[in-house]
Amino acid sequence: MLIGWRHIVVLLLAGVLGALLVAWSGLISVKASTGHWKITDIVLHWVMRSSVRTAAIGTTVPVFTEGMLPMAAGHFEAGCAICHGSPAGSRPDSVAKMLPPPPDLKDKIAAWSDAELFQIVQHGVRYTGMPAWPVAGREDEAWAMVAFLRRYPELDANGYRDLAGSLETEPTLEGVIETCNGCHAPERIKPRSLIPRLAGQSATYLEQALAAYADGTRPSGIMVVAIERLDGEDRRALARHFAAEPARLQGLASENAARGEALAVTGDPVRRIPACLSCHDKSEANPAFPRLSGQPASYLENQLRLFVGKNRGGGPFRHVMEKAVANLKEGDINALVAYFADRKAQ
Ligand code: HEC
Ligand code: HEC
Ligand code: HEC
Helix, strand or coil: CCCCHHHHHHHHHHHHHHHHHHHHHCCCCCCCCCCCCHHHHHHHHHHHHHHHHHHCCCCCCCCCCHHHHHHHHHHHHHHCHHHHCECCECCCHHHHCCCCCCCCHHHCHHHCCHHHHHHHHHHCCCCCCCCCCCCCCCHHHHHHHHHHHHHHHHCCHHHHHHHHCCCCCCCCHHHHHHHHHHHHCHHHCCCCCCCCCCCCCCHHHHHHHHHHHHHCCCCCHHHHHHCCCCCHHHHHHHHHHHHHCCCCCCCCCCCCHHHHHHHHHHCEHHHCECCHHHCCCCCCCCCCCCCCCCCCHHHHHHHHHHHHCCCCCCCCCHHHHHHHCCCCCHHHHHHHHHHHHHCCCC
C-alpha cells in the first residue's frame, strides 16, 4: 500500500492529540524542586545556545573603554549579584533553588562572544529567571555591561569592590547617598567616565532628571534600578543634597576645544545650530538647564548622541534641547564636548 498524504495528515493529527492528552493528564512535572532530567537540561541549553548564536549574527561590537566599567559594575551589584553572586559575596540560598539556577558567571563568560553576551544582557533568556535590560533603547548601557562581564572573570573581591563602589548601605538617606556616591562621587569620575557629576547642578534640574528616570521619560536601566526604592520626597531630598555640594570641577584639557568654543559661544546660524551658552552655564539661567562645564567628555558625548538619536528624553524642557542639537555632526559633537569638559565651572 502506498502512503498517501491522507495518512500523513492523520498521523500528524494523532501526534498533536497525543501530546495534548499527555499535557492534560498532568504527567509532565513542572516542579522546580526535583530539577530537570539531565537530558532536558542538555537540550534546553543547546536550544538557548543556538538561539543566542543566531540572534547575535550581524551585531556590530563597539569599542570597549575603561569608562564603561564603573557604572556597569555598580549596576551589576544592584541588579545582577542578587541572582549570580559576585566576587565579593555569594547569592542567597533561596536563589540557588531557582530552576535553572542562576550560574556563577566567573566560569561562564569565556564561552560566549561579545555579541552573544550582548543578546543575553539586552534581551534576557526566556523560561529562566534571566531578565531583559530594564529599559528599551539603551543598547549603550547593555554594551557597557558586556565590557564589564569580559573583565569579570579576572576580578577578585577587592578588584570588584573598587569598580562597583559602595556595596551594602543602610536604608537611611545617608545610606542612599553613599550608594549614589559609589558611582557619582567626584573622585570616582574619570575623564572617560559615562557617569555625570551631580555637584554644581541646580536642585531643580537634578529633581527633574530623577523624576524623568522614575517615570521612563528619560530611559536608563542603570538609573531606574538605582532609584527604584525611592519616592518623590526622597528624590527631592537627594536633589537638594547633591545641588548643595561644592562643584570641584577640574578642567580636562584637549586640542579640539577651540572649535567647540566657537560653536558654543555663537552657534552656526547657517546650519541652524544655536549657541549652547545661550541656555547652558549662564549665571541667571533657567534652573532646568543643566551645567555642562567640567562634566566628563565621554558622558557629554554619550548624552549628545542620545539626544541626536531621540533616545535621551529628560525633564519638561527636553524638547528645546532636541531641537538645538538636531543638526550637529560627529565633528561638532567631538569639538563641543572637548570644550565643555575643559571649561572650568563658572
Ligand atoms: C532573577 C535572577 C537573575 C537576575 C537578576 C539576573 N540573572 Fe542572569 N541568569 C539568570 C538565570 C536563571 C540564567 C540562566 C541560566 C541557565 O541558562 O541555566 C542567567 C543567565 C545569564 C548569563 C548566561 C550564563 C550562561 O552561560 O548560562 C549571563 C551572562 C547573565 N545571566 C548575566 C546577567 C547580568 C549581567 C545580570 C544583571 C544585569 C543578570 N544576569 C541578572 C538569572 C538572573
Ligand atoms: C551604578 C551607578 C550609579 C548609581 C549607583 C547611581 N547613579 Fe545616577 N547616574 C549613573 C549614570 C550612568 C547616569 C547617566 C545615565 C544616562 O545616560 O541618562 C546617571 C545619571 C544621574 C543623574 C542625571 C544627571 C545629569 O547630569 O543629567 C542624576 C540626577 C543622578 N544620576 C542621581 C543619582 C542619585 C541621586 C543616585 C542615588 C540614589 C544615583 N544617581 C545612583 C550611574 C549611577
Ligand atoms: C534652548 C536652550 C538650549 C540650547 C540652545 C542648548 N541646550 Fe542643551 N539642554 C537644554 C535643556 C533644557 C537640557 C535638559 C534636558 C533635560 O534633561 O531635562 C539640556 C541638556 C543638555 C545636555 C545633557 C546634560 C546632562 O547633564 O545630562 C547636554 C550634553 C547638552 N544639553 C548640550 C548642549 C550643547 C552642546 C548645545 C549647543 C549645541 C546645547 N546643549 C544647546 C537646553 C538647551
